[in-house]
Amino acid sequence: MAINFSTQVYAHTYDTFARPVTFMPKNQPPFSGRGIWTTQKFDIETETAAIFSDAQTILDILESEFSTMPNQGDQLFIPSYIGMPEVGTFEILDLDTNGFETTLALRRVMVAKP
Amino acid sequence: MSFNITPFKRDVRLHGKLPRVEQTSLSYPMLLLDGTLSRIKALPFFSTFNFSTYKGLIIQPASIPFCGVYLLQEMMLADGDSNTGEPRFKTLARIGISVIIQNNDVVAAEYMLDKAMQAISVGLFTDHTYYNNSLYKIQGFTSATRQHVFGRVGTLDNETPVAELRFELTCDLGIIYYEPLVPDVLEVIHLETIFPIDGDASKVQQVKVEYDLEQNE
Numbered sequence: 001m002a003i004n005f006s007t008q009v010y011a012h013t014y015d016t017f018a019r020p021v022t023f024m025p026k027n028q029p030p031f032s033g034r035g036i037w038t039t040q041k042f043d044i045e046t047e048t049a050a051i052f053s054d055a056q057t058i059l060d061i062l063e064s065e066f067s068t069m070p071n072q073g074d075q076l077f078i079p080s081y082i083g084m085p086e087v088g089t090f091e092i093l094d095l096d097t098n099g100f101e102t103t104l105a106l107r108r109v110m111v112a113k114p
Numbered sequence: 115m116s117f118n119i120t121p122f123k124r125d126v127r128l129h130g131k132l133p134r135v136e137q138t139s140l141s142y143p144m145l146l147l148d149g150t151l152s153r154i155k156a157l158p159f160f161s162t163f164n165f166s167t168y169k170g171l172i173i174q175p176a177s178i179p180f181c182g183v184y185l186l187q188e189m190m191l192a193d194g195d196s197n198t199g200e201p202r203f204k205t206l207a208r209i210g211i212s213v214i215i216q217n218n219d220v221v222a223a224e225y226m227l228d229k230a231m232q233a234i235s236v237g238l239f240t241d242h243t244y245y246n247n248s249l250y251k252i253q254g255f256t257s258a259t260r261q262h263v264f265g266r267v268g269t270l271d272n273e274t275p276v277a278e279l280r281f282e283l284t285c286d287l288g289i290i291y292y293e294p295l296v297p298d299v300l301e302v303i304h305l306e307t308i309f310p311i312d313g314d315a316s317k318v319q320q321v322k323v324e325y326d327l328e329q330n331e
Binding site for chain 2: 039042043047048049050051052056106107108111112
């Protein structure tokens, strides 16, 4: 028996774990959607092997919920939700799909220093 | 942010009456490191930067803009025949400079790294006191390398939009000699006269003295 992963598996997962996201495509009006946001520690080795302490942050989105998929370079905003704090604004660095779900690699939008 | 290193003095004595040997408080490569750090700190471009010379520091995103100045390596090559004469080494010190900035615009970030490189190279190499001062002498700059790195090599999908300038500079500190310590073990001089020669010495007041030489300092 075949399984429609999108509707029979992922959709239920998203109903539980996803949170609202505002997608802001380049040169297009923003639109609302949802996704599962995850972040984890991610150290970067610099000169002399000194460590820069960073994070690796992703957002999983269900492809069947999008008529037009986000693109590399688009931005998105993850607001506060049911008591969870706002996460902030990110730029999409990379997109990887498994056929049903796309993982967006995110870079935080920050003020340039210096 | 910087870490000051307390100078140490090592008291070397083979015998209680031998002279004390006070070694240089810091080695020449460390003096070079301090000299490099202080000059970069004084450059206007780096006025807002946090600094460290400690390789074990885990750099936090809040520390950006960040500049690390490190002693990467000291290379000691035999000067002449290694088995002849006192130990002496042609000494090279490799200094690593890491400038970390943040900017979502990678093109702008690369230009900013270039500004940092220009500030460092012009600031150091046009300052003659950098290579000719009372603490250390740089005989020459034998090589240098420069890289621009964006995030973690191989993945590039870290969250913070960082860009790093890696500049490595190899400095020739010349020949450093380790002259042998030749101990003076003369402790006491005993002097006694027997006068006159071929005469009756018992009828003459003789001189008898001992000099106990203070040699400790």
